[in-house]
Amino acid sequence: MPSTNDGAIRIDSVSHHYGSGGAEVTALGPVDLTVDPGSFLVLVGASGCGKSTLLRLLAGFEEPSQGSVQVAGARPTPGVTAGVVFQQPRLFPWRTVGGNVDMALRYAKVPRDKRIERREELLGRVGLEGTADRRIWEISGGQQQRVAIARALAAETPLFLLDEPFAALDALTRERLQEDVRQVSAESGRTTVFVTHSADEAAFLGSRIVVLTRRPGQVALDIPVDLPRTGVDPDELRRSPEYGQLRAEVGRAVKAAAA
Ligand SMILES: Nc1ncnc2c1ncn2[C@@H]1O[C@H](COP(=O)(O)OP(=O)(O)O)[C@@H](O)[C@H]1O
Ligand SMILES: [Mg+2]
Known part of the structure:
Protein backbone atom coordinates (compact mmCIF):
# COMPACT_ATOMS: atom_id res chain seq x y z
CA MET A 1 0.00 0.00 0.00
CA PRO A 2 1.25 3.48 -0.75
CA SER A 3 1.75 5.69 2.25
CA THR A 4 -1.04 8.19 2.48
CA ASN A 5 1.44 11.07 2.63
CA ASP A 6 2.84 10.67 -0.81
CA GLY A 7 -0.03 11.89 -2.96
CA ALA A 8 0.03 15.60 -2.13
CA ILE A 9 -0.36 17.78 -5.23
CA ARG A 10 0.94 21.28 -5.59
CA ILE A 11 0.14 23.31 -8.70
CA ASP A 12 1.79 26.76 -8.68
CA SER A 13 0.90 29.42 -11.25
CA VAL A 14 0.55 26.85 -14.00
CA SER A 15 -0.33 27.85 -17.55
CA HIS A 16 -0.07 25.68 -20.60
CA HIS A 17 0.08 26.58 -24.28
CA TYR A 18 0.07 24.50 -27.43
CA GLY A 19 1.64 25.51 -30.73
CA SER A 20 3.65 28.66 -31.30
CA GLY A 21 3.53 32.08 -32.94
CA GLY A 22 0.14 32.97 -34.44
CA ALA A 23 -1.08 29.39 -33.93
CA GLU A 24 -0.49 29.43 -30.17
CA VAL A 25 -3.43 28.26 -28.05
CA THR A 26 -3.51 28.88 -24.33
CA ALA A 27 -5.26 25.77 -23.07
CA LEU A 28 -5.02 26.29 -19.34
CA GLY A 29 -4.27 28.68 -16.56
CA PRO A 30 -3.06 30.33 -14.60
CA VAL A 31 -4.05 27.71 -12.02
CA ASP A 32 -3.01 27.42 -8.37
CA LEU A 33 -4.17 24.36 -6.50
CA THR A 34 -3.00 22.26 -3.60
CA VAL A 35 -4.60 18.90 -3.00
CA ASP A 36 -4.39 16.90 0.23
CA PRO A 37 -3.21 13.28 0.03
CA GLY A 38 -6.07 10.82 -0.25
CA SER A 39 -8.50 13.36 -1.69
CA PHE A 40 -10.94 12.53 -4.46
CA LEU A 41 -10.70 15.67 -6.58
CA VAL A 42 -13.12 16.06 -9.46
CA LEU A 43 -12.26 18.55 -12.20
CA VAL A 44 -15.37 19.60 -14.03
CA GLY A 45 -15.82 22.01 -16.91
CA ALA A 46 -17.01 22.40 -20.45
CA SER A 47 -15.40 20.55 -23.33
CA GLY A 48 -12.12 22.17 -24.40
CA CYS A 49 -11.50 24.06 -21.14
CA GLY A 50 -8.21 22.30 -20.42
CA LYS A 51 -9.19 19.41 -18.13
CA SER A 52 -7.22 16.77 -20.01
CA THR A 53 -4.29 19.15 -20.23
CA LEU A 54 -4.21 19.50 -16.45
CA LEU A 55 -4.40 15.73 -16.04
CA ARG A 56 -1.55 15.22 -18.50
CA LEU A 57 0.57 17.72 -16.55
CA LEU A 58 -0.14 15.77 -13.33
CA ALA A 59 0.84 12.50 -15.00
CA GLY A 60 4.08 14.08 -16.25
CA PHE A 61 3.13 13.44 -19.90
CA GLU A 62 3.76 17.13 -20.51
CA GLU A 63 5.68 19.92 -18.77
CA PRO A 64 3.79 23.11 -18.00
CA SER A 65 4.64 26.11 -20.21
CA GLN A 66 4.72 28.20 -17.03
CA GLY A 67 4.69 27.46 -13.33
CA SER A 68 5.30 24.16 -11.60
CA VAL A 69 3.49 20.92 -10.86
CA GLN A 70 4.67 18.83 -7.93
CA VAL A 71 3.49 15.52 -6.57
CA ALA A 72 4.94 14.60 -3.20
CA GLY A 73 7.39 17.45 -3.65
CA ALA A 74 8.78 16.24 -6.97
CA ARG A 75 8.13 16.73 -10.66
CA PRO A 76 5.78 14.06 -12.00
CA THR A 77 7.38 11.16 -13.90
CA PRO A 78 5.30 9.33 -16.52
CA GLY A 79 4.40 5.80 -15.42
CA VAL A 80 5.72 6.38 -11.89
CA THR A 81 3.63 9.22 -10.50
CA ALA A 82 0.23 8.14 -11.75
CA GLY A 83 -1.89 5.28 -12.99
CA VAL A 84 -4.15 6.70 -15.68
CA VAL A 85 -7.51 5.62 -17.08
CA THR A 157 1.63 5.16 -7.81
CA PRO A 158 0.73 8.07 -5.54
CA LEU A 159 -1.89 9.31 -8.02
CA PHE A 160 -4.86 7.65 -9.69
CA LEU A 161 -6.03 9.77 -12.63
CA LEU A 162 -9.15 9.24 -14.70
CA ASP A 163 -10.09 11.25 -17.80
CA GLU A 164 -13.83 10.97 -18.57
CA PRO A 165 -13.50 7.20 -18.16
CA PHE A 166 -17.21 6.40 -18.33
CA ALA A 167 -18.31 8.80 -21.08
CA ALA A 168 -18.69 5.99 -23.63
CA LEU A 169 -20.70 3.65 -21.38
CA ASP A 170 -24.45 3.20 -20.98
CA ALA A 171 -26.10 4.92 -18.01
CA LEU A 172 -26.53 1.85 -15.81
CA THR A 173 -22.97 0.58 -16.36
CA ARG A 174 -21.70 4.09 -15.73
CA GLU A 175 -23.45 4.25 -12.34
CA ARG A 176 -22.06 0.87 -11.26
CA LEU A 177 -18.56 1.90 -12.25
CA GLN A 178 -18.88 5.23 -10.45
CA GLU A 179 -19.80 3.33 -7.30
CA ASP A 180 -16.84 1.01 -7.69
CA VAL A 181 -14.35 3.79 -8.40
CA ARG A 182 -15.54 5.68 -5.34
CA GLN A 183 -14.90 2.56 -3.26
CA VAL A 184 -11.64 1.51 -4.93
CA SER A 185 -10.19 4.98 -4.54
CA ALA A 186 -11.03 5.08 -0.83
CA GLU A 187 -9.53 1.60 -0.31
CA SER A 188 -6.35 2.40 -2.18
CA GLY A 189 -5.69 5.57 -0.18
CA ARG A 190 -4.41 7.20 -3.36
CA THR A 191 -5.07 10.77 -4.32
CA THR A 192 -7.58 10.52 -7.14
CA VAL A 193 -8.19 13.16 -9.79
CA PHE A 194 -11.22 12.51 -11.96
CA VAL A 195 -12.10 14.61 -15.00
CA THR A 196 -15.67 14.90 -16.21
CA HIS A 197 -18.07 17.35 -17.80
CA SER A 198 -21.01 15.84 -15.89
CA ALA A 199 -22.30 17.64 -12.81
CA ASP A 200 -24.05 14.42 -11.66
CA GLU A 201 -20.83 12.45 -11.83
CA ALA A 202 -18.84 15.19 -10.10
CA ALA A 203 -21.34 15.44 -7.23
CA PHE A 204 -21.46 11.69 -6.72
CA LEU A 205 -17.72 11.12 -6.76
CA GLY A 206 -15.86 14.10 -5.40
CA SER A 207 -14.61 14.81 -1.91
CA ARG A 208 -13.75 18.14 -3.51
CA ILE A 209 -15.01 19.59 -6.79
CA VAL A 210 -13.11 22.17 -8.78
CA VAL A 211 -15.10 23.85 -11.54
CA LEU A 212 -12.99 25.26 -14.38
CA THR A 213 -13.83 28.24 -16.58
CA ARG A 214 -13.86 27.90 -20.32
CA ARG A 215 -10.49 27.95 -22.09
CA PRO A 216 -7.99 28.84 -20.81
CA GLY A 217 -9.27 26.91 -17.81
CA GLN A 218 -8.96 28.65 -14.47
CA VAL A 219 -10.49 27.75 -11.15
CA ALA A 220 -14.01 29.20 -11.16
CA LEU A 221 -15.22 27.52 -7.99
CA ASP A 222 -13.70 25.16 -5.43
CA ILE A 223 -16.36 23.18 -3.56
CA PRO A 224 -15.54 21.02 -0.53
CA VAL A 225 -17.94 18.07 -0.24
CA ASP A 226 -19.00 16.42 2.97
CA LEU A 227 -21.13 13.55 1.65
CA PRO A 228 -20.15 10.28 3.39
CA ARG A 229 -17.30 8.41 1.64
CA THR A 230 -17.83 4.91 3.04
CA GLY A 231 -20.57 2.79 4.56
CA VAL A 232 -23.32 4.40 2.52
CA ASP A 233 -25.72 2.81 0.06
CA PRO A 234 -25.07 4.49 -3.31
CA ASP A 235 -28.74 4.55 -4.31
CA GLU A 236 -29.60 6.17 -1.01
CA LEU A 237 -26.84 8.71 -1.55
CA ARG A 238 -28.20 9.52 -5.00
CA ARG A 239 -31.67 10.03 -3.54
CA SER A 240 -30.49 12.24 -0.67
CA PRO A 241 -31.35 15.95 -0.65
CA GLU A 242 -27.69 16.81 0.08
CA TYR A 243 -26.60 15.10 -3.12
CA GLY A 244 -29.44 16.76 -5.04
CA GLN A 245 -28.40 20.19 -3.81
CA LEU A 246 -24.75 19.61 -4.58
CA ARG A 247 -25.55 18.35 -8.08
CA ALA A 248 -27.66 21.43 -8.74
CA GLU A 249 -24.92 23.72 -7.41
CA VAL A 250 -22.26 22.09 -9.58
CA GLY A 251 -24.58 22.16 -12.60
CA ARG A 252 -25.19 25.89 -12.19
CA ALA A 253 -21.49 26.59 -11.63
CA VAL A 254 -20.42 24.66 -14.73
CA LYS A 255 -22.93 26.55 -16.84
CA ALA A 256 -21.90 29.92 -15.41
CA ALA A 257 -18.19 29.13 -15.79
CA ALA A 258 -18.65 28.12 -19.43
CA ALA A 259 -20.52 31.31 -20.32
N1 LIG B 1 -1.86 18.63 -28.49
C1 LIG B 1 -2.57 19.76 -28.69
N2 LIG B 1 -2.22 20.66 -29.63
C2 LIG B 1 -2.93 21.79 -29.83
N3 LIG B 1 -4.00 22.14 -29.10
C3 LIG B 1 -4.41 21.28 -28.16
C4 LIG B 1 -3.73 20.05 -27.89
N4 LIG B 1 -4.37 19.40 -26.88
C5 LIG B 1 -5.40 20.21 -26.54
N5 LIG B 1 -5.42 21.32 -27.29
C6 LIG B 1 -6.38 22.43 -27.17
O1 LIG B 1 -6.30 22.91 -25.84
C7 LIG B 1 -7.60 23.18 -25.33
C8 LIG B 1 -7.86 22.34 -24.08
O2 LIG B 1 -7.88 20.96 -24.46
P1 LIG B 1 -8.17 19.79 -23.42
O3 LIG B 1 -7.23 19.90 -22.29
O4 LIG B 1 -8.17 18.53 -24.19
O5 LIG B 1 -9.65 20.17 -22.92
P2 LIG B 1 -10.78 19.25 -22.23
O6 LIG B 1 -10.16 17.99 -21.79
O7 LIG B 1 -11.31 20.10 -21.12
O8 LIG B 1 -11.83 19.03 -23.29
C9 LIG B 1 -8.56 22.89 -26.47
O9 LIG B 1 -8.84 24.09 -27.12
C10 LIG B 1 -7.80 21.96 -27.36
O10 LIG B 1 -8.21 22.08 -28.69
MG1 LIG C 1 -10.58 16.05 -22.32
Missing part, protein backbone atom coordinates in the same frame (compact mmCIF):
# COMPACT_ATOMS: atom_id res chain seq x y z
CA PHE A 86 -8.69 7.20 -20.35
CA GLN A 87 -12.08 7.35 -22.01
CA GLN A 88 -11.20 4.31 -24.12
CA PRO A 89 -9.81 1.27 -22.24
CA ARG A 90 -6.72 1.03 -24.52
CA LEU A 91 -6.11 -2.61 -23.68
CA PHE A 92 -3.96 -5.03 -25.65
CA PRO A 93 -6.60 -7.03 -27.53
CA TRP A 94 -4.36 -10.01 -28.20
CA ARG A 95 -3.76 -10.55 -24.50
CA THR A 96 -6.17 -11.97 -21.94
CA VAL A 97 -7.70 -9.94 -19.12
CA GLY A 98 -5.03 -11.29 -16.77
CA GLY A 99 -2.32 -10.72 -19.37
CA ASN A 100 -3.19 -7.04 -19.58
CA VAL A 101 -2.89 -6.64 -15.81
CA ASP A 102 0.28 -8.77 -15.77
CA MET A 103 2.01 -6.41 -18.18
CA ALA A 104 1.42 -3.51 -15.82
CA LEU A 105 2.68 -5.56 -12.87
CA ARG A 106 5.83 -6.49 -14.77
CA TYR A 107 6.34 -2.87 -15.73
CA ALA A 108 5.93 -1.98 -12.04
CA LYS A 109 8.64 -4.59 -11.27
CA VAL A 110 6.41 -6.72 -9.05
CA PRO A 111 8.39 -9.96 -8.52
CA ARG A 112 7.19 -12.92 -10.55
CA ASP A 113 6.12 -15.00 -7.53
CA LYS A 114 3.87 -12.19 -6.29
CA ARG A 115 2.27 -11.37 -9.60
CA ILE A 116 -0.56 -13.91 -9.74
CA GLU A 117 -1.74 -13.11 -6.24
CA ARG A 118 -1.57 -9.39 -6.92
CA ARG A 119 -3.36 -9.77 -10.26
CA GLU A 120 -6.21 -11.71 -8.64
CA GLU A 121 -6.46 -9.11 -5.89
CA LEU A 122 -6.69 -6.30 -8.45
CA LEU A 123 -9.27 -8.11 -10.56
CA GLY A 124 -11.28 -8.80 -7.40
CA ARG A 125 -11.20 -5.13 -6.47
CA VAL A 126 -12.83 -4.15 -9.75
CA GLY A 127 -15.40 -6.96 -9.68
CA LEU A 128 -13.68 -9.21 -12.23
CA GLU A 129 -12.66 -12.18 -10.11
CA GLY A 130 -12.20 -15.39 -12.10
CA THR A 131 -11.92 -13.62 -15.47
CA ALA A 132 -8.12 -13.68 -15.91
CA ASP A 133 -8.28 -16.13 -18.81
CA ARG A 134 -11.01 -14.31 -20.75
CA ARG A 135 -10.17 -12.59 -24.00
CA ILE A 136 -10.58 -8.84 -24.25
CA TRP A 137 -13.06 -9.13 -27.13
CA GLU A 138 -15.23 -11.53 -25.11
CA ILE A 139 -15.99 -8.99 -22.39
CA SER A 140 -18.25 -5.91 -22.45
CA GLY A 141 -17.12 -2.30 -22.74
CA GLY A 142 -17.83 -1.78 -19.03
CA GLN A 143 -15.73 -4.84 -18.13
CA GLN A 144 -12.93 -3.61 -20.37
CA GLN A 145 -12.94 -0.32 -18.50
CA ARG A 146 -12.74 -2.32 -15.24
CA VAL A 147 -9.60 -4.02 -16.59
CA ALA A 148 -8.18 -0.58 -17.41
CA ILE A 149 -8.85 0.49 -13.81
CA ALA A 150 -7.15 -2.63 -12.42
CA ARG A 151 -4.20 -1.94 -14.70
CA ALA A 152 -3.95 1.67 -13.54
CA LEU A 153 -3.86 0.46 -9.93
CA ALA A 154 -1.22 -2.22 -10.61
CA ALA A 155 1.74 0.05 -9.94
CA GLU A 156 1.56 1.62 -6.51
Whole structure:
Protein backbone atom coordinates (compact mmCIF):
# COMPACT_ATOMS: atom_id res chain seq x y z
CA MET A 1 0.00 0.00 0.00
CA PRO A 2 1.25 3.48 -0.75
CA SER A 3 1.75 5.69 2.25
CA THR A 4 -1.04 8.19 2.48
CA ASN A 5 1.44 11.07 2.63
CA ASP A 6 2.84 10.67 -0.81
CA GLY A 7 -0.03 11.89 -2.96
CA ALA A 8 0.03 15.60 -2.13
CA ILE A 9 -0.36 17.78 -5.23
CA ARG A 10 0.94 21.28 -5.59
CA ILE A 11 0.14 23.31 -8.70
CA ASP A 12 1.79 26.76 -8.68
CA SER A 13 0.90 29.42 -11.25
CA VAL A 14 0.55 26.85 -14.00
CA SER A 15 -0.33 27.85 -17.55
CA HIS A 16 -0.07 25.68 -20.60
CA HIS A 17 0.08 26.58 -24.28
CA TYR A 18 0.07 24.50 -27.43
CA GLY A 19 1.64 25.51 -30.73
CA SER A 20 3.65 28.66 -31.30
CA GLY A 21 3.53 32.08 -32.94
CA GLY A 22 0.14 32.97 -34.44
CA ALA A 23 -1.08 29.39 -33.93
CA GLU A 24 -0.49 29.43 -30.17
CA VAL A 25 -3.43 28.26 -28.05
CA THR A 26 -3.51 28.88 -24.33
CA ALA A 27 -5.26 25.77 -23.07
CA LEU A 28 -5.02 26.29 -19.34
CA GLY A 29 -4.27 28.68 -16.56
CA PRO A 30 -3.06 30.33 -14.60
CA VAL A 31 -4.05 27.71 -12.02
CA ASP A 32 -3.01 27.42 -8.37
CA LEU A 33 -4.17 24.36 -6.50
CA THR A 34 -3.00 22.26 -3.60
CA VAL A 35 -4.60 18.90 -3.00
CA ASP A 36 -4.39 16.90 0.23
CA PRO A 37 -3.21 13.28 0.03
CA GLY A 38 -6.07 10.82 -0.25
CA SER A 39 -8.50 13.36 -1.69
CA PHE A 40 -10.94 12.53 -4.46
CA LEU A 41 -10.70 15.67 -6.58
CA VAL A 42 -13.12 16.06 -9.46
CA LEU A 43 -12.26 18.55 -12.20
CA VAL A 44 -15.37 19.60 -14.03
CA GLY A 45 -15.82 22.01 -16.91
CA ALA A 46 -17.01 22.40 -20.45
CA SER A 47 -15.40 20.55 -23.33
CA GLY A 48 -12.12 22.17 -24.40
CA CYS A 49 -11.50 24.06 -21.14
CA GLY A 50 -8.21 22.30 -20.42
CA LYS A 51 -9.19 19.41 -18.13
CA SER A 52 -7.22 16.77 -20.01
CA THR A 53 -4.29 19.15 -20.23
CA LEU A 54 -4.21 19.50 -16.45
CA LEU A 55 -4.40 15.73 -16.04
CA ARG A 56 -1.55 15.22 -18.50
CA LEU A 57 0.57 17.72 -16.55
CA LEU A 58 -0.14 15.77 -13.33
CA ALA A 59 0.84 12.50 -15.00
CA GLY A 60 4.08 14.08 -16.25
CA PHE A 61 3.13 13.44 -19.90
CA GLU A 62 3.76 17.13 -20.51
CA GLU A 63 5.68 19.92 -18.77
CA PRO A 64 3.79 23.11 -18.00
CA SER A 65 4.64 26.11 -20.21
CA GLN A 66 4.72 28.20 -17.03
CA GLY A 67 4.69 27.46 -13.33
CA SER A 68 5.30 24.16 -11.60
CA VAL A 69 3.49 20.92 -10.86
CA GLN A 70 4.67 18.83 -7.93
CA VAL A 71 3.49 15.52 -6.57
CA ALA A 72 4.94 14.60 -3.20
CA GLY A 73 7.39 17.45 -3.65
CA ALA A 74 8.78 16.24 -6.97
CA ARG A 75 8.13 16.73 -10.66
CA PRO A 76 5.78 14.06 -12.00
CA THR A 77 7.38 11.16 -13.90
CA PRO A 78 5.30 9.33 -16.52
CA GLY A 79 4.40 5.80 -15.42
CA VAL A 80 5.72 6.38 -11.89
CA THR A 81 3.63 9.22 -10.50
CA ALA A 82 0.23 8.14 -11.75
CA GLY A 83 -1.89 5.28 -12.99
CA VAL A 84 -4.15 6.70 -15.68
CA VAL A 85 -7.51 5.62 -17.08
CA PHE A 86 -8.69 7.20 -20.35
CA GLN A 87 -12.08 7.35 -22.01
CA GLN A 88 -11.20 4.31 -24.12
CA PRO A 89 -9.81 1.27 -22.24
CA ARG A 90 -6.72 1.03 -24.52
CA LEU A 91 -6.11 -2.61 -23.68
CA PHE A 92 -3.96 -5.03 -25.65
CA PRO A 93 -6.60 -7.03 -27.53
CA TRP A 94 -4.36 -10.01 -28.20
CA ARG A 95 -3.76 -10.55 -24.50
CA THR A 96 -6.17 -11.97 -21.94
CA VAL A 97 -7.70 -9.94 -19.12
CA GLY A 98 -5.03 -11.29 -16.77
CA GLY A 99 -2.32 -10.72 -19.37
CA ASN A 100 -3.19 -7.04 -19.58
CA VAL A 101 -2.89 -6.64 -15.81
CA ASP A 102 0.28 -8.77 -15.77
CA MET A 103 2.01 -6.41 -18.18
CA ALA A 104 1.42 -3.51 -15.82
CA LEU A 105 2.68 -5.56 -12.87
CA ARG A 106 5.83 -6.49 -14.77
CA TYR A 107 6.34 -2.87 -15.73
CA ALA A 108 5.93 -1.98 -12.04
CA LYS A 109 8.64 -4.59 -11.27
CA VAL A 110 6.41 -6.72 -9.05
CA PRO A 111 8.39 -9.96 -8.52
CA ARG A 112 7.19 -12.92 -10.55
CA ASP A 113 6.12 -15.00 -7.53
CA LYS A 114 3.87 -12.19 -6.29
CA ARG A 115 2.27 -11.37 -9.60
CA ILE A 116 -0.56 -13.91 -9.74
CA GLU A 117 -1.74 -13.11 -6.24
CA ARG A 118 -1.57 -9.39 -6.92
CA ARG A 119 -3.36 -9.77 -10.26
CA GLU A 120 -6.21 -11.71 -8.64
CA GLU A 121 -6.46 -9.11 -5.89
CA LEU A 122 -6.69 -6.30 -8.45
CA LEU A 123 -9.27 -8.11 -10.56
CA GLY A 124 -11.28 -8.80 -7.40
CA ARG A 125 -11.20 -5.13 -6.47
CA VAL A 126 -12.83 -4.15 -9.75
CA GLY A 127 -15.40 -6.96 -9.68
CA LEU A 128 -13.68 -9.21 -12.23
CA GLU A 129 -12.66 -12.18 -10.11
CA GLY A 130 -12.20 -15.39 -12.10
CA THR A 131 -11.92 -13.62 -15.47
CA ALA A 132 -8.12 -13.68 -15.91
CA ASP A 133 -8.28 -16.13 -18.81
CA ARG A 134 -11.01 -14.31 -20.75
CA ARG A 135 -10.17 -12.59 -24.00
CA ILE A 136 -10.58 -8.84 -24.25
CA TRP A 137 -13.06 -9.13 -27.13
CA GLU A 138 -15.23 -11.53 -25.11
CA ILE A 139 -15.99 -8.99 -22.39
CA SER A 140 -18.25 -5.91 -22.45
CA GLY A 141 -17.12 -2.30 -22.74
CA GLY A 142 -17.83 -1.78 -19.03
CA GLN A 143 -15.73 -4.84 -18.13
CA GLN A 144 -12.93 -3.61 -20.37
CA GLN A 145 -12.94 -0.32 -18.50
CA ARG A 146 -12.74 -2.32 -15.24
CA VAL A 147 -9.60 -4.02 -16.59
CA ALA A 148 -8.18 -0.58 -17.41
CA ILE A 149 -8.85 0.49 -13.81
CA ALA A 150 -7.15 -2.63 -12.42
CA ARG A 151 -4.20 -1.94 -14.70
CA ALA A 152 -3.95 1.67 -13.54
CA LEU A 153 -3.86 0.46 -9.93
CA ALA A 154 -1.22 -2.22 -10.61
CA ALA A 155 1.74 0.05 -9.94
CA GLU A 156 1.56 1.62 -6.51
CA THR A 157 1.63 5.16 -7.81
CA PRO A 158 0.73 8.07 -5.54
CA LEU A 159 -1.89 9.31 -8.02
CA PHE A 160 -4.86 7.65 -9.69
CA LEU A 161 -6.03 9.77 -12.63
CA LEU A 162 -9.15 9.24 -14.70
CA ASP A 163 -10.09 11.25 -17.80
CA GLU A 164 -13.83 10.97 -18.57
CA PRO A 165 -13.50 7.20 -18.16
CA PHE A 166 -17.21 6.40 -18.33
CA ALA A 167 -18.31 8.80 -21.08
CA ALA A 168 -18.69 5.99 -23.63
CA LEU A 169 -20.70 3.65 -21.38
CA ASP A 170 -24.45 3.20 -20.98
CA ALA A 171 -26.10 4.92 -18.01
CA LEU A 172 -26.53 1.85 -15.81
CA THR A 173 -22.97 0.58 -16.36
CA ARG A 174 -21.70 4.09 -15.73
CA GLU A 175 -23.45 4.25 -12.34
CA ARG A 176 -22.06 0.87 -11.26
CA LEU A 177 -18.56 1.90 -12.25
CA GLN A 178 -18.88 5.23 -10.45
CA GLU A 179 -19.80 3.33 -7.30
CA ASP A 180 -16.84 1.01 -7.69
CA VAL A 181 -14.35 3.79 -8.40
CA ARG A 182 -15.54 5.68 -5.34
CA GLN A 183 -14.90 2.56 -3.26
CA VAL A 184 -11.64 1.51 -4.93
CA SER A 185 -10.19 4.98 -4.54
CA ALA A 186 -11.03 5.08 -0.83
CA GLU A 187 -9.53 1.60 -0.31
CA SER A 188 -6.35 2.40 -2.18
CA GLY A 189 -5.69 5.57 -0.18
CA ARG A 190 -4.41 7.20 -3.36
CA THR A 191 -5.07 10.77 -4.32
CA THR A 192 -7.58 10.52 -7.14
CA VAL A 193 -8.19 13.16 -9.79
CA PHE A 194 -11.22 12.51 -11.96
CA VAL A 195 -12.10 14.61 -15.00
CA THR A 196 -15.67 14.90 -16.21
CA HIS A 197 -18.07 17.35 -17.80
CA SER A 198 -21.01 15.84 -15.89
CA ALA A 199 -22.30 17.64 -12.81
CA ASP A 200 -24.05 14.42 -11.66
CA GLU A 201 -20.83 12.45 -11.83
CA ALA A 202 -18.84 15.19 -10.10
CA ALA A 203 -21.34 15.44 -7.23
CA PHE A 204 -21.46 11.69 -6.72
CA LEU A 205 -17.72 11.12 -6.76
CA GLY A 206 -15.86 14.10 -5.40
CA SER A 207 -14.61 14.81 -1.91
CA ARG A 208 -13.75 18.14 -3.51
CA ILE A 209 -15.01 19.59 -6.79
CA VAL A 210 -13.11 22.17 -8.78
CA VAL A 211 -15.10 23.85 -11.54
CA LEU A 212 -12.99 25.26 -14.38
CA THR A 213 -13.83 28.24 -16.58
CA ARG A 214 -13.86 27.90 -20.32
CA ARG A 215 -10.49 27.95 -22.09
CA PRO A 216 -7.99 28.84 -20.81
CA GLY A 217 -9.27 26.91 -17.81
CA GLN A 218 -8.96 28.65 -14.47
CA VAL A 219 -10.49 27.75 -11.15
CA ALA A 220 -14.01 29.20 -11.16
CA LEU A 221 -15.22 27.52 -7.99
CA ASP A 222 -13.70 25.16 -5.43
CA ILE A 223 -16.36 23.18 -3.56
CA PRO A 224 -15.54 21.02 -0.53
CA VAL A 225 -17.94 18.07 -0.24
CA ASP A 226 -19.00 16.42 2.97
CA LEU A 227 -21.13 13.55 1.65
CA PRO A 228 -20.15 10.28 3.39
CA ARG A 229 -17.30 8.41 1.64
CA THR A 230 -17.83 4.91 3.04
CA GLY A 231 -20.57 2.79 4.56
CA VAL A 232 -23.32 4.40 2.52
CA ASP A 233 -25.72 2.81 0.06
CA PRO A 234 -25.07 4.49 -3.31
CA ASP A 235 -28.74 4.55 -4.31
CA GLU A 236 -29.60 6.17 -1.01
CA LEU A 237 -26.84 8.71 -1.55
CA ARG A 238 -28.20 9.52 -5.00
CA ARG A 239 -31.67 10.03 -3.54
CA SER A 240 -30.49 12.24 -0.67
CA PRO A 241 -31.35 15.95 -0.65
CA GLU A 242 -27.69 16.81 0.08
CA TYR A 243 -26.60 15.10 -3.12
CA GLY A 244 -29.44 16.76 -5.04
CA GLN A 245 -28.40 20.19 -3.81
CA LEU A 246 -24.75 19.61 -4.58
CA ARG A 247 -25.55 18.35 -8.08
CA ALA A 248 -27.66 21.43 -8.74
CA GLU A 249 -24.92 23.72 -7.41
CA VAL A 250 -22.26 22.09 -9.58
CA GLY A 251 -24.58 22.16 -12.60
CA ARG A 252 -25.19 25.89 -12.19
CA ALA A 253 -21.49 26.59 -11.63
CA VAL A 254 -20.42 24.66 -14.73
CA LYS A 255 -22.93 26.55 -16.84
CA ALA A 256 -21.90 29.92 -15.41
CA ALA A 257 -18.19 29.13 -15.79
CA ALA A 258 -18.65 28.12 -19.43
CA ALA A 259 -20.52 31.31 -20.32
N1 LIG B 1 -1.86 18.63 -28.49
C1 LIG B 1 -2.57 19.76 -28.69
N2 LIG B 1 -2.22 20.66 -29.63
C2 LIG B 1 -2.93 21.79 -29.83
N3 LIG B 1 -4.00 22.14 -29.10
C3 LIG B 1 -4.41 21.28 -28.16
C4 LIG B 1 -3.73 20.05 -27.89
N4 LIG B 1 -4.37 19.40 -26.88
C5 LIG B 1 -5.40 20.21 -26.54
N5 LIG B 1 -5.42 21.32 -27.29
C6 LIG B 1 -6.38 22.43 -27.17
O1 LIG B 1 -6.30 22.91 -25.84
C7 LIG B 1 -7.60 23.18 -25.33
C8 LIG B 1 -7.86 22.34 -24.08
O2 LIG B 1 -7.88 20.96 -24.46
P1 LIG B 1 -8.17 19.79 -23.42
O3 LIG B 1 -7.23 19.90 -22.29
O4 LIG B 1 -8.17 18.53 -24.19
O5 LIG B 1 -9.65 20.17 -22.92
P2 LIG B 1 -10.78 19.25 -22.23
O6 LIG B 1 -10.16 17.99 -21.79
O7 LIG B 1 -11.31 20.10 -21.12
O8 LIG B 1 -11.83 19.03 -23.29
C9 LIG B 1 -8.56 22.89 -26.47
O9 LIG B 1 -8.84 24.09 -27.12
C10 LIG B 1 -7.80 21.96 -27.36
O10 LIG B 1 -8.21 22.08 -28.69
MG1 LIG C 1 -10.58 16.05 -22.32
